[in-house]
Amino acid sequence: MTIRLSLGHIDKYDSHVATFAHQLGLTGVQLHTPDLLPGTDGFWSLAELRALRERCDADRLAIDGLENVPLAHFWKIQRGLPGRDEQIENYRKTIRNLAAVGIDLLGYNFLATYVWRTDMAAKGRGGAKVTAFDLADVHRGNALAGYRLTPGQPLDEPITADQMWANHQYFLDAVLPVAEEVGVRLALHPDDPPVNEPLGGAARIFTSPAAIKQAHKQAGGSPSWGLNLCLGTVSEMAGEQSINEVIDHMGPAIFYVHFRDVRGTVPRFSECFLGEGNFNPARVIRRLNDSGFDGFIIDDHVPAMIGDLDTWGDTSSEAYCSRGRAHAIGYLQGVLNGLALDEPDGTRLPADL
Numbered sequence: 093m094t095i096r097l098s099l100g101h102i103d104k105y106d107s108h109v110a111t112f113a114h115q116l117g118l119t120g121v122q123l124h125t126p127d128l129l130p131g132t133d134g135f136w137s138l139a140e141l142r143a144l145r146e147r148c149d150a151d152r153l154a155i156d157g158l159e160n161v162p163l164a165h166f167w168k169i170q171r172g173l174p175g176r177d178e179q180i181e182n183y184r185k186t187i188r189n190l191a192a193v194g195i196d197l198l199g200y201n202f203l204a205t206y207v208w209r210t211d212m213a214a215k216g217r218g219g220a221k222v223t224a225f226d227l228a229d230v231h232r233g234n235a236l237a238g239y240r241l242t243p244g245q246p247l248d249e250p251i252t253a254d255q256m257w258a259n260h261q262y263f264l265d266a267v268l269p270v271a272e273e274v275g276v277r278l279a280l281h282p283d284d285p286p287v288n289e290p291l292g293g294a295a296r297i298f299t300s301p302a303a304i305k306q307a308h309k310q311a312g313g314s315p316s317w318g319l320n321l322c323l324g325t326v327s328e329m330a331g332e333q334s335i336n337e338v339i340d341h342m343g344p345a346i347f348y349v350h351f352r353d354v355r356g357t358v359p360r361f362s363e364c365f366l367g368e369g370n371f372n373p374a375r376v377i378r379r380l381n382d383s384g385f386d387g388f389i390i391d392d393h394v395p396a397m398i399g400d401l402d403t404w405g406d407t408s409s410e411a412y413c414s415r416g417r418a419h420a421i422g423y424l425q426g427v428l429n430g431l432a433l434d435e436p437d438g439t440r441l442p443a444d445l
């Protein structure tokens with residue numbers, strides 16, 4: 093079995109990013125609430141999805157998946173607010189439209205106050221810029237405030253863990269039948285950071301291997317539900333130990349992987365380069381392969397090295413096509429090659445062959 097690498101977490105897809113992908117020898121991309129899909133009608137329309145698909149086809153890059161519809165499509169669903177049924181109906185339209193253009197994977201997070209960090213410019217190896225989190229500093233607010241998926245307004249009232257579990261079950265019950273009907277898979281991203289304290293007034297629930305197993309139960313064995321295994325987030329739980337537990341339980345129900353790591357675990361950690369964090373990348377890739385995983389790996393957000401514009405907050409394609417990202421991709425290509433897991437299966441040759 094081979095494991096594919098995809099250029100991932102792309103916010104702004106353009107010819108610069110496409111060229112970067114080709115120069116890295118990649119044949120697929122994964123986009124993250126892409127600006128080419130504004131979704132102004134409350135769902136991703138057939139027209140905008142078709143245009144994106146045609147754009148990537150013209151660049152000879154497969155669309156391996158999309159992650160996170162715009163916040164405006166999803167926030168009432170996450171929070172269980174009146175109006176969520178209309179958002180769910182629109183989410184079903186998005187699913188049908190994805191299938192109509194041959195995109196079969198949509199990642200989602202169930203974070204009512206999104207991802208939190210307390211420092212977006214911490215010092216990593218050699219002074220590289222990385223993000224960090226320290227629970228003791230959350231009183232200062234979310235350092236990721238202003239990012240397009242971070243809610244701009246505080247919650248009207250707190251949301252308990254029981255409410256978040258119920259909201260997630262309601263969402264799955266409503267959308268999985270449509271996903272199964274049209275052959276689209278939905279992949280849950282675990283809660284980053286995986287702390288059991290509410291952040292911004294909302295409880296976090298997908299914070300442990302046991303909680304991920306519970307989410308799997310909520311999906312009722314649906315073939316259209318799986319995990320977006322964000323290794324960084326699971327590493328934040330208990331390092332390689334929690335990663336192993338999730339891989340051993342979820343195996344083929346892991347649809348794709350965010351391959352990043354951290355140093356430390358909750359309540360205090362900082363992001364880092366691959367190979368210097370909590371887990372051994374080669375051991376984890378070998379375990380993924382042996383578990384029956386046959387999805388793809390993306391690089392997610394990465395440290396900003398000397399000369400790079402930023403690590404996450406700047407979503408321009410210039411900031412995205414960074415030294416830090418090239419390092420991550422090159423590192424993963426080397427590990428896959430060393431494990432003899434990179435033999436192209438011949439179905440997707442690089443564009444210049």
Ligand SMILES: O=C(O)[C@@H](O)[C@@H](O)[C@H](O)[C@H](O)CO
Nearest residue numbers: 201207281284322325350392
């Ligand atoms: O763990 C994280 O924070 C990252 O992987 C997120 O950027 C993630 O990619 C999404 O935004 C959450 O779906």
